[in-house]
Amino acid sequence: MSDSFAAAWATWDTARGEGQCPVRPGRVTGDERPARCLAGHDLALAGCSLGYNHTYRTSTVSCRVCQDLRHPRATWALIDPAAESQVMAGADVDGLALVVTPPPRPGVAGTIELRTSAESRGRVELLLCGPCRRAVAVALDVRPEHRRTGVGTVLVEAARARGAGCRWTTVPRGADAVARAFWCRAPLLGPDRPQPCSHMLTAGWSHPDMAEAGWVL
Known part of the structure; x- marks a missing residue:
């Protein structure tokens, strides 16, 4: 062409x-x-x-x-949110694709973006530990101009597919009305009390809610 x-x-x-x-x-x-x-x-x-x-x-x-x-x-x-349909960062993006940026080292967060070659429409940030079968959804962010178009729902299912078989928790979803509206209709990944594994804690990841729940860091 x-x-x-x-x-x-x-x-x-x-x-x-x-x-x-x-x-x-x-x-x-x-x-x-x-x-x-x-x-x-x-x-x-x-x-x-x-x-x-x-x-x-x-x-x-x-x-x-x-x-x-x-x-x-x-x-x-x-x-298609399946893990095998997601592409790694650096690959050519043809159309609208789920692009994975792996964590720079074990125990820290990686991301999945829904993007074209020109722009990111949204991303989910997550911690995954295969040996411990733990997954923590750290953040979900959709660009304002692409909200209410299904981007967040696609990203949640892409995260679920990549962390298949893991026990999921999330950071608190917040009091923002737009976020609350989304989570009231989207399938939840897990309870909104983050429960990282020892590898994630050793790598230095933390969240204020863990202290409230009695975590000793």
């Missing part, structure tokens, strides 16, 4: 709104597809169609009832 053609294609995609399409964790493989749309309609009754988002380079699902109602979120893109 020539540079001029690629630029024209990207402009056309943006004009159609593909670059602002909502996202959700998932994938389309055979019969594996969402049961309900973003408005809550049963897709077996509403009917749906599958497509492709050329900006994100991923499959889309459209609810036919929402399309008839001209709902702005009738179509959404599926981002």
Whole structure:
């Protein structure tokens, strides 16, 4: 694809709104597809169609009832949160991808970002210890212009996939109204009392809530 053609294609995609399409964790493989749309309609009754988002380079699902109602979120893109679908930092990013930056040393935090080649839309920061099977979600941050589009939900599921089999805890989710609204509808990773393992403590990670809970550091 020539540079001029690629630029024209990207402009056309943006004009159609593909670059602002909502996202959700998932994938389309055979019969594996969402049961309900973003408005809550049963897709077996509403009917749906599958497509492709050329900006994100991923499959889309459209609810036919929402399309008839001209709902702005009738179509959404599926981002596979599986660990094997995540790419390592430094790799070429094609479309919208989950990019992993491993911790610089054992026991400290790494990150997963949902990003394009040009921007990060949000990131989750997490501590993982394979030997102890412990995982701590340290922070979840979504850029303001991409909030309420599903970015946070995708990042939570990506973290869960990377820490599969671990016992999860999180730092307190805070009193901010936007954060509270998100966690009231998103699947929780674990209790909001961080419980790091000895390797994380030895590496120097701490949080004020651990002192309140009686941790001796």
